[in-house]
Amino acid sequence: MVHQPSSTARLSPSGDTEDMAEMSKVLAPRLAYFAGVARTEHVTRAAQEMNVPQSTLSRSMARLEQDLGVDLFARHGRTVSLTPAGRTFLASVERALAEVERAAEEVRADADPFTGKVAFGFLHTMGAETVPGLLQAFRADHPRVRFSLVQNYGEAMLERLRAGELDLCLTSPVPDAPGLVARRLDEQKLRLVVPADHSLATRRRIRLAEAADETFVTLEPGYGLRRITDDLCQEAGFKPRIAFEGEEAETLRGLVAAGLGVALLPPPAVPRPGVVELTVTAPRAVREIGVAWLEGHPDTPPVAAFKRFLLSRRGSLLPT
Numbered sequence: 001m002v003h004q005p006s007s008t009a010r011l012s013p014s015g016d017t018e019d020m021a022e023m024s025k026v027l028a029p030r031l032a033y034f035a036g037v038a039r040t041e042h043v044t045r046a047a048q049e050m051n052v053p054q055s056t057l058s059r060s061m062a063r064l065e066q067d068l069g070v071d072l073f074a075r076h077g078r079t080v081s082l083t084p085a086g087r088t089f090l091a092s093v094e095r096a097l098a099e100v101e102r103a104a105e106e107v108r109a110d111a112d113p114f115t116g117k118v119a120f121g122f123l124h125t126m127g128a129e130t131v132p133g134l135l136q137a138f139r140a141d142h143p144r145v146r147f148s149l150v151q152n153y154g155e156a157m158l159e160r161l162r163a164g165e166l167d168l169c170l171t172s173p174v175p176d177a178p179g180l181v182a183r184r185l186d187e188q189k190l191r192l193v194v195p196a197d198h199s200l201a202t203r204r205r206i207r208l209a210e211a212a213d214e215t216f217v218t219l220e221p222g223y224g225l226r227r228i229t230d231d232l233c234q235e236a237g238f239k240p241r242i243a244f245e246g247e248e249a250e251t252l253r254g255l256v257a258a259g260l261g262v263a264l265l266p267p268p269a270v271p272r273p274g275v276v277e278l279t280v281t282a283p284r285a286v287r288e289i290g291v292a293w294l295e296g297h298p299d300t301p302p303v304a305a306f307k308r309f310l311l312s313r314r315g316s317l318l319p320t
Contacts, residue, residue: 116302121169128269174290
């Protein structure tokens with residue numbers, strides 16, 4: 001059977017990206033109407049089921065055929081039947097509508113106050129003890145809220161926050177950037193970590209300036225802890241001589257244990273053999289921990305609840 005093109009087609013299937021985008025914009029609102037008419041094969045019955053005026057539905061189907069340039073229905077008085085082109089179109093329309101419904105159900109589920117999802121980013125050094133403790137405490141009152149957890153360094157998490165991939169992130173230093181809201185939650189003391197057989201290992205405290213001649217192992221540039229290390233060394237009057245750069249604090253501890261340098265690090269979740277951790281008395285060696293989110297970004301109920309929980313932990317975020 002040959003499909004007869006409508007004489008007043010509005011869009012041509014040229015394949016041009018802009019043309020296809022325009023076609024999608026025109027066709028999309030009519031797809032559910034088309035599926036309803038195709039299912040019932042009766043315009044009046046479809047209009048009743050979808051609670052729209054019959055005239056609106058008839059005009060919509062006529063415009064859809066006009067825009068496509070193809071007859072989708074054969075008319076038989078008050079009933080209609082699909083043409084071969086209509087059957088082909090219906091199969092794709094039903095898949096598209098099912099995908100839209102699946103996506104709608106997914107976002108509804110993620111926003112559910114009781115079972116919704118929070119996309120939460122945090123530093124690697126927060127992963128062993130701090131974040132598990134936070135989640136355990138939060139889920140005592142919100143047992144079915146789900147989490148998508150992302151561990152990364154600060155700048156990478158802020159990029160994902162700006163891209164809409166994260167709802168909240170726990171990071172250091174506390175960011176001060178356009179488009180972001182950040183709140184300081186706590187601070188964490190940093191220690192100078194030295195090999196167990198180092199000449200400084202018999203000490204309990206040290207001024208950072210005393211380590212000016214040491215070789216340092218640090219995180220790579222772009223990590224918040226690297227910036228803090230550089231700033232503290234500058235404040236102590238020297239530029240650190242760096243032998244190794246890594247991506248994870250516990251790897252740096254391993255390098256220190258191997259005698260490859262010293263490092264400024266937060267306390268470990270579990271004591272590491274082969275190293276001694278010295279309290280830094282000057283300058284004041286701490287890093288601030290804060291939570292950040294997108295300014296003006298609406299929160300779903302589970303995100304709002306977790307944000308309130310984090311803000312309630314000011315001053316008691318970190319394990320003692």
